[in-house]
Amino acid sequence: MSQAEQVVDELVPDDVIPHRLLPPLKYRDMPEPIPWQRMVGPSIILAGLALGSGEFIMWPKIVHSTGFVFFWACLLGVVTQFFLNLEIERWTLATGESAITGFCRLSKQWAWIFLIFNIVPWAWPGWATGSAQIASWMMFGPLSREVGGKIVQDSYYTSPLAIALLVLAGVVLTSGPVVYNTVERLQTWLVGLILVLAAVIGVCVIRPDAVMALLSGLAKFGTMPDLSGTGLTETTLLGALAFAGAGGTMNLSQSNYIKDKGYGMGRYIGRITSPLTGNEEAISETGYHFHHTPENMARWKVWWRAANVEHFCSFLMTCFVCLILLSLVSYSLFYDKNGQMIAEGKNVGAGLSFVWAQAELLGRHDFGWFLQPAYLIAGMALLLTTELGVLDASSRISADIVKVNYLRENDRWSVSRLYFCFLWGEILLGSIILLNVTDEPLAQLQTAAALNGTVMFLYSLLLLYLNAKILPRSLSITPVRFVAIVWSCAFFGYFTWQAGGTWLTAIGKWFP
Numbered sequence: 001m002s003q004a005e006q007v008v009d010e011l012v013p014d015d016v017i018p019h020r021l022l023p024p025l026k027y028r029d030m031p032e033p034i035p036w037q038r039m040v041g042p043s044i045i046l047a048g049l050a051l052g053s054g055e056f057i058m059w060p061k062i063v064h065s066t067g068f069v070f071f072w073a074c075l076l077g078v079v080t081q082f083f084l085n086l087e088i089e090r091w092t093l094a095t096g097e098s099a100i101t102g103f104c105r106l107s108k109q110w111a112w113i114f115l116i117f118n119i120v121p122w123a124w125p126g127w128a129t130g131s132a133q134i135a136s137w138m139m140f141g142p143l144s145r146e147v148g149g150k151i152v153q154d155s156y157y158t159s160p161l162a163i164a165l166l167v168l169a170g171v172v173l174t175s176g177p178v179v180y181n182t183v184e185r186l187q188t189w190l191v192g193l194i195l196v197l198a199a200v201i202g203v204c205v206i207r208p209d210a211v212m213a214l215l216s217g218l219a220k221f222g223t224m225p226d227l228s229g230t231g232l233t234e235t236t237l238l239g240a241l242a243f244a245g246a247g248g249t250m251n252l253s254q255s256n257y258i259k260d261k262g263y264g265m266g267r268y269i270g271r272i273t274s275p276l277t278g279n280e281e282a283i284s285e286t287g288y289h290f291h292h293t294p295e296n297m298a299r300w301k302v303w304w305r306a307a308n309v310e311h312f313c314s315f316l317m318t319c320f321v322c323l324i325l326l327s328l329v330s331y332s333l334f335y336d337k338n339g340q341m342i343a344e345g346k347n348v349g350a351g352l353s354f355v356w357a358q359a360e361l362l363g364r365h366d367f368g369w370f371l372q373p374a375y376l377i378a379g380m381a382l383l384l385t386t387e388l389g390v391l392d393a394s395s396r397i398s399a400d401i402v403k404v405n406y407l408r409e410n411d412r413w414s415v416s417r418l419y420f421c422f423l424w425g426e427i428l429l430g431s432i433i434l435l436n437v438t439d440e441p442l443a444q445l446q447t448a449a450a451l452n453g454t455v456m457f458l459y460s461l462l463l464l465y466l467n468a469k470i471l472p473r474s475l476s477i478t479p480v481r482f483v484a485i486v487w488s489c490a491f492f493g494y495f496t497w498q499a500g501g502t503w504l505t506a507i508g509k510w511f512p
Helices: 003-009 042-066 071-095 099-106 109-119 126-140 158-175 179-205 208-219 234-242 249-261 264-268 294-334 353-363 368-405 415-436 441-470 479-499 502-508
Strands: 143-147 150-154
Touching (some): 042 294, 071 234, 071 249, 071 441, 109 441, 179 249, 179 294, 208 294
Antiparallel strands (some): 143 150
């Protein structure tokens, strides 16, 4: 055996990183770092997942109903997720493993717990349903009906269209040779499109008084909105907080994406490829670590600094800009210069009716001939590509959990094969929900989001322990970031508690 092979096979002892319930890590050198500009991709995907739920739907909906009184929580939620995501990245940069694999080193029970939390919330296909509803409005016009004195905009053929879009997303993910590359290209296009759209509409629509209203709302830090008569619930607010960013286990998918991108020790882990068009790559189910030599530690510091810069630019700033612009647009359309809701805003009914109401108000603008269709087309594309991203992220997380914890010695079931089984299984489950439970997109999104707010509280606690106690001291979480993750535990824990059992009610009403 050569010296190089001996180095590769050298196991990391328990006094460096305890392996506990999984095989020990192996030593390899920390790869040479690359400029942060070449690392762009994973955080763009995560930002794209955020755009289709919180930025486009939930926070503009809350602003429409309550103004900016709760907007402080929105920006605070994004900042909290910024620090949370980087702690998810820390473990993967240092080991090449996903954060969930790190959790499973602590207890095997986390495997089935996170498998359930990853499958159930994301089976609700609210993004495909929302995209189908907008497509139906554009093709057939809205199906208007009065509910409680307000006009609700329904749509024709929502379920068949949504199922067709789910299948389309599955075909796109199956056809690309390397799945990560397909998702990165689509989400990069998506994020660029929505930024341009938000900027163009913002220049045409946003008024100075709307900006002042936003600043006034931010000054009311800690204030909770009066939900009476708004149609909003604590579940809605919890879901919006979870989706002020990517939300739920989607944040944990950052581990899987930076592995496929080749960050740090993830360079030694293979990528998920299509069984139809790609050449399968050997994927190591457990990871690697490096000797803490001066050279390796210097490389680690460069990787860590670059990961922070990339995530700040690609995720935090993108989410900030889109959230602020789209929320200001919603306020400028539904409120007058005196801060009073206009008649059209008061008449907006449930579900995604406010999206159609915004489109109609944009159509009355001087450039309405462009703004209205551009808004609807971009919204349809945004929601569809978000559904594609959700299917991809949830499938790769589930495949990772099952392979590492249950099928590690089974050569037949590779991560790639498991990925495509979970992908089409999620599509089937989403289709069943559409046909037998509900085809109302906002209800589906709120149900998914409420469940995800709870799981974020759970993995904030686990990340705190994993990165503070399990990683070596020279790599572990710093005091400032320790406080940030303690805050994340308190933040999501508080709003989970505030929501109480309402998320169970949100699910239970579909199963009388």
